[in-house]
Amino acid sequence: MKNIAILASGEGTNAERLIRYFEEKEEINVSVVIASRATAGVVKRAGRLHVPCRVVTSAGFASGEALLVLREYRADFVVLAGFLLRIPDDILHAYPQRIVNIHPSLLPKFGGKGMYGIHVHEAVLDAGEKESGITIQYINERYDEGDYIFQAKCPVLPDDTPETLAERVHQLEYQYYPEVIESLVR
Template sequence: MLNIGVLVSGGGSNLQAIMDRIESGYLKNVQIVTVVSSKTGVYALQRAQEHGINNTCISRKSFESMEAYDDALIRHFDAHKADLVVMAGFLSILGESFNKFYDKRVINIHPSLIPAFCGKGFYGIIPHRHVIESGVKVTGATVHFVELEADTGPIILQKAVYVEDEDTPESLQKRVMEQAEWEILPEAIKLYAENRLVIEGRRVKIV
């Protein structure tokens, strides 16, 4: 059984996608052991509560240093025996000690085709605004392993979504979630659970 802990900051639509795939049987031998939010009162925590999943808020603002915040997260996930940590719309930064403790055991979903429209400050609706302003015709989503620098870890999966002429940042965000994020995040978890991901340098091979 693969125990996963999920980090969230908002509505939890990607969390819902994972829970749906577990309940449908697509994700076999996978269970969510805890959901941690960076903010109080977010809908993602309610989603977890409704599914009987342990949930809590651990906010960066509650700690004097990144090291203290990392330690609190490590202790929480370790206490719940999390094998894999999934960042599903998590907007806080993880520090060096967390990344070292969970090296190659943290994955993130990002709403663009990395290395485009990513890095510090590119979260939420912001990547979609930049996509439309840039005039590119294709965007999408990326699942990658997490490293200390934002959005730089080895890429696991990507899925493209076409930008339509009438798109707004909001409509594009919705379509990227529905057509890409909700598909490839559960798929990446499935591949991880089946031990089918092999990291070779900057590349991730699926075996």
């Protein structure tokens, strides 16, 4: 059995999708969700789905608390799902090529510090792009510069708003992220 830890900062829709997907898998288990804020929606989602959830603030990540939680729950693989903090070096070194992130654009475009959520979709529309999508990647010390694992595209429509584009990109995330993680963990 391989254990996955999910790190999230927001509502947790991707985290919930991952938990539900892996509930049906015998070889892979979501052993813990680590939320960066106690008020994050992912905390309640994890509770409803009976997955242990620990809140570790940015100070806790900096002090090494998050690595201790990952070890406590025997995480073999770390999955970022809307996680906004920088992953500290101690975790990067403990999990080389075993920390995966999903980004709501076709990197290298529209990546980097501050490029998350609706900000990405606004930037895509402001740039007049004809397509957007997702990038699943390993992470490293720099925001959105890790090795790419997978990309999927969707059109940017003439009447798109940041919200309508976000919804189409979310559908790609829900479809592909669990499958790609499963193939990596196996």
